[in-house]
Amino acid sequence: MTARTRLGVGVIGTGWMARAHVSALRRLDVLTGRAHGVDLVVVAGRDAARTSAAAATWGFRESTDDWERVVAHPDVDVVVNLASNAVHAPASIAALAAGRHVVCEKPLATRAEDVAAMVDAAAAVPTLAVASYNYRFVPALQFARRLLRSGELGALRSVSLGYEQDWASRPVDRTGWRFDDPIDGSVVFDLSHVLDLLRWLVGEPRSAVANVQTLSGGGVVPARVGTDPEDSYAALFTMEGGVTADVRVSRIATGRKGEQFVHLTGSLGALRWSMEDLNSLELFLDSGDDQRDGFRRVLVTEPGHPLMANWYAPGHVLGWDDTVLHEWVSISGAIAGGGDHSGDLATFADGAQAFAIAEAVRRSSRTLRWESV
Structure with missing residues (x-):
């Protein structure tokens, strides 16, 4: 082409x-x-x-x-x-x-x-x-994926992801199309970024157990899935490699504006990332020196880091909107018949798998048992 x-x-x-x-x-x-x-x-x-x-x-x-x-x-x-x-x-x-x-x-x-x-x-x-799913194009998360796939973290022992916001915490804020239809507006679907990241980083979930909640009287109660506004959930997933992943998502997490996070722990190291500090990765690699080992902050802005080759001098941090720009670099490259990082684009098949995971979460909350994805 x-x-x-x-x-x-x-x-x-x-x-x-x-x-x-x-x-x-x-x-x-x-x-x-x-x-x-x-x-x-x-x-x-x-x-x-x-x-x-x-x-x-x-x-x-x-x-x-x-x-x-x-x-x-x-x-x-x-x-x-x-x-x-x-x-x-x-x-x-x-x-x-x-x-x-x-x-x-x-x-x-x-x-x-x-x-x-x-x-x-x-x-x-x-x-x-x-x-x-533009969070695939956060340089720090691409670096985390590189570390995980290279084996530097070792065998995974725990996986924790979440996405917490508070924009729907007050009754005055609970308007618009997300509250016109409890299914179309479900937080399980709406914040499915975290489910896509789970797949992209770790692999496929095989089963899920979850509790979906709705705001009630200032607190929360279990949601009647498909009827009540679906405001938050907590879920456990059994992953294809054997590790258990925990995920929590909310649009009523008071004080959290956009706290999306990834915590991965392996046999040789661990990492932590937060969207509210999206240029950084907290990284621990076990050297065997208990007196000096510890988490260190890696600023993912070097030209050799993923997606950073065409940006500014090291230390000049990027913003959330730049993840969408990175995504468009891949989209335009794919349309032209190749291009930078086009393999990281989420396809409609990927979107369908994120939907299947979300449905397992909602189904489990109804049945109160583990459900296959």
Whole structure:
């Protein structure tokens, strides 16, 4: 496949994730040092006036309140589906059928039949179908994965991941589409980043036992899954290698704004990472010297660290939005027929597996027993 000289982009959605993706697309040439020909063609949103204003500010040629116009636009090569969860399946399937590449925000969908239809649609065409799990593109997490796969941590003994936020802690905040439908808005699906990271870092979960909770009277009670708002959960997973992983996720964790974390412990070493300090990795490698061994902070900003070759001088830290930019470097490379780190992109099949894990969590909370993934 010859290198592209133009990439026509259509975006569905005008929220903060849309801003992050548009920002990444506008910076793509600067980071990589090569022209991608990004053409911001059309953006769609539910509010016509807001969408028109976004188009003018962000540099799109056109705006619409109908996502079907994005899919059908002849100048669009890739559809970036950042709409609410209910729109993920119909818009993505239509875009793939129209011959477009698709980048779909997580989760792919919240119902098994929609996820299956999306995977089938992706398998039927040669175009790219990406489930947007951008935390795969945090340099510190790529470094953690490199350490784990190299064997430097030894055999895994414990795995702990989590994602805790507090934006839905107060009644006044509990509005919008996430609370209109308890399934579409479930935190198990919505914060499925952590389930994708579990797979990407450690491997496949085989079974799960979990408790999903809902806010009640200031505290929490077990959620009636599928009926109550699904605000938090704690889960244990048996992993394919034998280790047990624990995961906790919440949107009502008072005081935690975006505390996503990864803790891995092996026979030879251990590591800790937090999104609130996303450039750093706390690393312990056992040298046998009990008086000097200990965790040390590794600042993952060296040119030899993953994804850092084209960035600034060491010590000049990156931000959350740069994970989306890294993802777009891979997306554009994959569209062109290769490219940097395109193998780290999450496919629709990956998105379907994250959905299957989420469903095992929700099923276990209903049955109060271990459930297969």
